[in-house]
Amino acid sequence: MEIDLGKVPFxxxxHPSDNLVTAGLITGDLHLYRFNADSTPQRLLEIHAHSEACRAVRFINDGQAIITGSSDRSILATDLETGSPITRLENAHEDAIFSLINLTESTIATGDDQGCIKVWDTRQRSCCNSFNAHEDYVSDMTFASDSMKLLSTSGDGTLSVCNLRSNKIQSQSEFSEEELLSVVIMKNGRKVICGSQNGTLLLYSWGFFKDCSDRFTGLSPNSIDALLKVIDLFIWLNFLLSRILLTLNI
Structure with a gap:
């Protein structure tokens, strides 16, 4: 199954419970599609969400809304059914927003181009904490809900661990020679895997984040921009977004 978005997707x-997929484009547009294995995908929504590139998108509130972050520094929450804006936060960061993640039912986190991570209360529509976690863009984040720890990777080559209970940066790895672009928690929380710019996977043991315990090299000739956990296994997704259409393998 293939969806031609017309412009480069970022x-x-x-959707957590329905056959829906949303995409943010370099133009700032937000698209929503319904897909099935035996039919052509149907576009349900197309809005101009941001004045600059839409870099991050997530379904929130059990899929009732879509939240997006942009290089124009704004955050937008959009109603899934009507496509109407629920709320917009202009100048949410001092720098362009690069990444976004759901934390709990009422909180999300966003990361920007200068390494700042902000935690937002979606009910109060306000920032409840911020961390200067990195020296370069926050490429990816993942959340350990049992310990309330937010893990992030960055273009500066580090992995950071932010403790949301103590509101402190608990740990940070040594600088890697390459940019770290993606992160996933594995082995029931005992291991953390990061994908890098040169196609290497770095393996960290939980609680020992200063240096990786192992490396997997030669797995990909391209950067590992995203990691997906599948029944405690992992696959890497190389998004050559400037060269290919957005392809959904169902």
Whole structure:
């Protein structure tokens, strides 16, 4: 199954319980599609969400809304059914927003081009904490809900661990020789895997984040921009977004 978006996509997310996928484009547009294995995908929504590139998108509130972050520094929440804006936060960061993640039912986190991570209360529509976690863009984030720890990777080559209970940066790895672009928690929380710019996977043991315990090299000739956990296994997705159409393998 293939969806031709017409413009370069920066980000995408799947609905938690329905056959829906949303994508953010370099133009700032937000698209929503319904897909089935035996039919052509149907576009349900197309809005001009941001004045600059839509870099991050996630379904929130059990899929009732879509939240997006942009290089124009704004955050937008959009109603899934009507396509109407629920709320918009202008100048949410001092720098362009690069990444976004759901944390709890009422909180999300965003990361920007200068390494700042902000945690937002979606009910109060306000920032409840911020961390200067990195020296370069926050490429990816993942959340350990049992310990309330937010893990992030960055273009500066580090992995950071932010403790949301103590509101402190608990740990940070040594600088890697390459940019770290993606992160996933594995082995029931015992291992953390990061994907890098040169196609190497870095393996960290939980609680020992200063240096990786192992490396997997030669797995990909391209950068590992995203990691997906599948029944405690992992696959890497190389998004050559400037060269290919957004392809959904269902």
């Amino acid at each position: 980000t995408m997310d799947f």
